[in-house]
Amino acid sequence: MDPFNRRDFLRTAALAGAMAPAAVQAAQAAPQTAPVGLDADGVRWLDTVPPAAHEGQTFGLPWPRGTQKAKASFTLSSSDGQIVPVQTWPLAYWPDGSLKWTGHAIPADAGRTPFLKVTPGKPVAPTGAVSVRETPDAVEIVAGEQSWLIPRKGPVVIARATVAGRETLRDVCLVALTQDKPDFDDGPVTETRFEGEVTSLVVEQKGPVRAVVKLEGKHCQGDRAWLPFTLRLYVYAGARSLRIMHSFVFDGDENRDFIRGLGLVGKAPLTDALYDRHVRFSGEGDGVWGEGIRPLTGLRRDPGKAWRDAQVAGQKTPGLEGMAPTVSKRLDLIPAWGDFTLSQPNSDGFSIKKRTKAGHGWIDAVTSGRATGLGYIGGASGGVAFALTDFWKRCPTRLDIRHAQTDAAEFTVWLWSPDAPAMDLRFYHDGLGMTDHAAEREGLEITYEDYEKNWGRPLGIARTNEITLWALPTTPSRQDFAAMAGRLRETPRLVATPARLKAAQVFGLWSPVDRSTPTRRVIEDQNDGLLAFYMKDVEQRRWYGFWNHGDVMHTYDSDRHVWRYDIGGFAWANSELSPDLWLWLSFVRSGRADVFRLAEAMTRHTGEVDVCHLGPYKGLGTRHGVQHWADSSKQPRVSNAAYRRYYYYLTADERVGDLMHDLVGSDESLTRVDISRKLPGAPQSRPEGAVDMGFGTSWSALAAAWLTEWERTGDKRWRDRITAGMDSIAAMKQQWFAGGADFDLKTGKFLGKGETVSVSHLNAVFGAVETHAELFQLIEDHPAYRNAWLDYCQFYNAPDAEFRAKTGAPAKGRNLKEGHSRLTAYAAVQRKDPALAQRAWQEFFSGDAGLGIGAVATERRIDGPAVIEPIIEIPRVSTNASSQWGLAAIQNLALVGDALEAARANLPAPKARGQDLGKDTF
Template sequence: MISRRAFLVHSALAGGSLAALPGLFPAEAKVRGDLPAPPVDAEIAWIDGAAPVLHEGETWGVPWPRGTKKKGARFALRDGEGRALPVQSWTTATWPDGSIKWTAHAIPAGAGRTARLRVVPGRAAPPEAPVRAAEQGDAIEVTSGPLRWRIARNGESIILAAAHGGRETLRNLRLVATTQDRPESEAEETIARRRYASAVTGAAIEQAGPVRAVVRVEGRHRGGDRAWLPFTMRLYFHAGSEAVRIVHSFVFDGDEQKDFIRGLGLVGEVPMADAPYDRHVRFAGTGDGVWGEAVQPLTGLRRNAGKAFRDAQVAGLKVPPIAEMAAPVRDGLPYVPLWGDFTLSQPNPDGFAITKRTKAGHGWIEVDAGSRANGLGFVGGPAGGVAFGCKDFWQRCPVRLDIRDAHTETASFTVWYHSPDAPAMDLRFYHDGMGMNDHAAENEGLDITYEDYEAGWGTPHGIARTTEFTLWPLPATPTRERFAAMAAFVAAPPRLAATPARIHAAGVFGDWGLPDRSTPARAAIEAQNDYLLEFYRGQIEQRRWYGFWNYGDIMHTYDVDRHVWRYDIGGFAWDNSELSPDLWLWYSFLRSGDPRVFRMAEAMTRHTGEVDVYHLGRFRGLGTRHAVQHWGDSSKQPRVSNAAYRRIYYYLTADERVGDLMRELLDSDRTLVHVDIGRKVGARRSGSLPPGGTGAVTAEAPLPEGQIFLQFGTSWCSLVAAWLTEWERTGDRRWRDRILAGMTSIAALPKRWFAGGAAFDLATGRFLGAGEKVSVSHLNSVFGAVEMNSELFDLLDVPAYEEAWLDYCVAYNAPAAEFQAMTGAPGQGRNLKEGHSRLTAFAARQRKDPALARRAWAEFFSGEAGLGMGIPAQQRKIDGPAVLKPVDEAPSVSTNATAQWGLAAIQNLALIGDALEASYPGGG
């Protein structure tokens, strides 16, 4: 016999989903030998459709069907022509039987020039010039071909030096931060500013080579007697690459009333050995545009230096010997200014400007301007230099690139990932409380603006941000063509991924299938999902959802009257993962492999896992509900910090930072000891706000020490995502047992899932208490609970829990009389029928019930409290004096409805797709 999930996987491999009604649910009693052989290799593709012009080494993940790869399995890589390629492989997850579930693989720079690659069993080919990391005294040394890096284990500098071919090209790479004690907008006599630099407290090798080496660095920013803004930084080196990729994360642990960050930068020094006229500066513009000049120009002079000199300088080459220069120019060189300082500043997403000056104390000269810079600069010459870049440069504005003292023996560069040009960050709460001094008043505020306000809870203390940099210590000035390719690499790094069909064949991430447009109904659903993805991509651009703290998030609800999203209305503003748009994007990518969807989902993952979650302090491990400011709402919950929103990205990319974020959540249930999610539920004066208006189910009496009240869907399932991922990553059965304790104890409660929540024992992971009352919330299954339960059904065998969940799935959207018959209670608290149709579909599939399948599609097409079909036809262009600029709007689109409609569409098609045509009302 095989498991339910194994049957679904193998039937998908066979090319079918469900047989047509009435034989909708074929029997599962097949022996394994009757099924297609599971894949033993994996097809990998560049998500942009072709091999990139430039890549500096790639890392990606591959899933494997259960039981097909045993511990210790070896992997090789072949290109489209069957040639062996160097690859480094490691396991990132295992199945419950110990077989390999996910592997990660890395290739050297420039490898894999065919559109598709294949991971196969076998011994890996070694790289021609391996990368190696080793401890050397008080430093870590990384070598890769002609490059040698020294990374500090303490002190101010992070990279002490990088040498190319024995010549030191980069030194003293460090972080800087500048702050002030009040914003400029305040009418104060003086502003006190302080400067901080990185103080490394430790460094460790995480991977030593031969294809990929990773070094993790930790520290804080120090200035005077203060150390704050803790950071982690990973340095990634690949064989064959001259670059280091840097993933840097910091946590704001200051006082938003006093600490106004003005600048955040990455600074390095570049020894300058060439003559001033052989020193070159480059900035990337938009597209393949490059601005390049010399420190001492030889073009445009009154006297002609000679074509060979002019051409060489423009190309970034060493000019001919100076003795060959025209005498009037050679003699006049002392009077040709040396330009030492250069800046490219991008204060907003629509424009950048380049300026330069000779040196400090003298005026700046305006050079040129453009729209959106790709975020790459260079300073150096024929004897060597450094290119430095920042991913998502203009999207994360205000940002800046600086070059200083290029006319001296040592130039410096700074990548300002928050520009000191801009006003200082003002992270203070945006209003004064407006008289909301108790829970009753706060609830009335919630009723009118949808904002859950509580004094002191809208703090940024503990939020974080991750930024990616790339540095190239180069032996010479790159050609303009190569520099443009490097800029394209920084702006949109190429990605390898297993193909959608191959990921699906592995049976990971629950219920989803590949796009199928073979019938009118299927085509209509796929077309609407495609439209919604493109609509939100367009809204990000039209509404300028960019900026240091904002990029990656989207808005919650639209204001048709003003033709804007409700950016300033309480809980209707930033979405903060409300109703799982993160999952909608990731499942859409899994199905399509669309690079645009990947990059949108990646930006959301970076944002919501960092900015919307607390990484230290009293709210550590919890996230913030949707709000005008990402951290502003007083509802702090696991539903936002949810590892379910990070794990797909982690497994697809093996990104260690996201792995850290999920591991941070393992004990976040303990934060709920002093953060009571439902603390306001009983304190209401207004009758217009129903109980549980914020999705809270609460205990009726104080709980003993060591217990908390935990909601099943919004909290426990979110915690399960972290525990499940840790069990998969490490094989540590403590986390499996903690999940099992929750499952078995929920099943033992009288009302099981219908109780909504119960007292939870932190030590054992078991739910306690009576569980005798029905408390159903529309939020209880829309924050990853559906997806987590689908995976739990596959991974763990707990029949009583399975029945409890399936009963909930059947009852949630059931007619009132049927709900009452099943639960003994009226069906209050139920809405989002479209989104919850996937619960009905899951029960239909598991219980092989064609009537439930038909009911699920009827619910999906009902349009009740959701989108309905035909959304693309609603889009309209608004222009003229009604708006600041022309915009597109689709009035009925909200992020809640979109995310749940999209997930229901994907999961219903996978679960009961063959029941669709009989239920499709047509139209759309």
């Protein structure tokens, strides 16, 4: 090892290790590469170890261009040589019509070996195949001994479920409770109960491995119908459950529509004796709270050990015959407990209480930490389990059981708990006197909030939650119940290996994790350290809750030792500068389960909560702010399909597919939202049918939606819309350096000559780099536009003289040098220019307006009265800088990684935000 490596890079690593907390040290000590499969065809379990059981699996798999015909069929084999039943459908196509992505489903408990392999061939049918029977009034899904009846219209979502002919569940409905004021401080409160009303049903898949049914409707009461919902019901062969993806959109008046409760309610018919009926709730870890409806334990008189043991275990007791008469003749004097509630008001504590029936007092049973969100009501002859995924993370939540002492218990899964204060979505301040654009720009100067009256409404925001129902033939044992809860906490999932993703050449610019040289190791360690820091901060800052879960904060306040949660545009990140892309590329190159789950939660959040799904801003996302919906800047850069593509293709998730499809016409919303309206000198009018559109923040985001729609459908009009924009940009004098122009909605072309240079550091950092990398894979016959993009990549970070020589304009507006180093690297590869590769690394290590190597080593512990509780912080961290540094690190390594070691001798000493590590540390 040469002296440079030993003296410099090892010292940098040692410094980082000495200063980093345990979470970061663990990340740095992780294996150099994650398991990626036996070969490039590999599909593996996300957590690397096959699960003991699962309720059915769906995953996406990419194919190299030209290798599989559009109507190809596939078979699936496990690493032990077994053929696994599989159902397959197309997700996306290459331009030549060959398959690019396929979706695959396997039955419950199938494929539990370390690796699986999909190959062309005839699939085998599963035992107990799923089938769908359609009538004019309903759809019945049959899977083995189970049957689920789903009406086409009306208030009932699931009419009944049977197991071996016995009705186990019935009358599943949606409910929303509202009040007209947030609380009684504002006067008398009027409460209203709305019931879900299904208006349409579509069967999307009919088996044999899985069936999918999509329901749509609204919540109704009297003449009012609101809160539109979409439900997808999934049933897999061999599964005991039905999975529900529940999505709703807020379309009310936030000043009078305060949601008090939002949930799903159903009934469980009961025929067992009261002492043979059981209730179960999952707690933390393997914890299970379980009791009988009429308890036989703890009595003054003993019914007998067999009876006590059976009830505790959830089994049928020997019955009255043989029970100690001192108990059997007094059973009616033992209270029967009919009502149970598990309430999770916050992310750190839940409670369970019970009562005999309505009109009588509640008795506290237990208080603990974080409930998994699984409940059960039933008896020895069958019952219903019900669960909400991410239960404590989506607080306030609740599970209810009512009337368990009658012939039909009622259960409710509350997405928003009635225990909690009513959902208050009102804007958080009164406008502070900002009544015109000049005043609003002043507000932006001080709090970084882009405020405008009535533009910060929650109209059109959405949320998706996952509910699971099990129709069970008997009460599950405590061990089985704990295992069910464990699969909710870390859902078993099959994923394509990084090797397979790379071999298929999907997802653009990335390469597998590689620590083969000292310099690479330093970069990889910092990326892992940053990921570990955000995972830790999700927990220590409690970034949980119904609307918040999945997002992270924007910028840190090192004086208060908190993120700037209450300071205008510095609060929630809302995808600003693409943290979604950083997380997903970190996953696809490593295969890490913890990174996947962090990215999954962000995708669920940012695609739903941060986007307007109806109303005047439909299809546009909301800029970062104190409330996710509150900033008045509504732009395509946030609703960006580039942020959703990864999750959709990796998981074949239909809801995310819907979200991307809904974006293809969102450019029309720009007729109502002039993004540049507040800028001094903004034009007062535009050509008819034209809107203002930036090339990066708007058009590239829209192009990601059009690209995805083209891939998914093969409809070339979306390709043509992209190329119309490309050609019109290429025809401009300043091309990409013009920054943006009027855009003709009908033709998809930009208007004007583009003679003025207008460079923004934001133009390329909202998915433009990643989207262009994929577009140029698919669209090869537009060389003028390719050169225009490469010029932008080459000259954005160029020295001032070179920039002026290229554009004829001063080098202004060029921030984020670190993040834009990946543009330089892309130009270096495409133009085969080694000097640009060297320059890319110089830019990356400059630390200018970014993060810098060594940032993770500045982590420190703060405790005592300076903080409410001890925390670990990076004093000058921002999600903007972390995301762009991470993306530049990943993409530079993929593009010009081979030039890194040769470039190191000419690199200056690196800088970290707020810290100069010194020349000797590098």
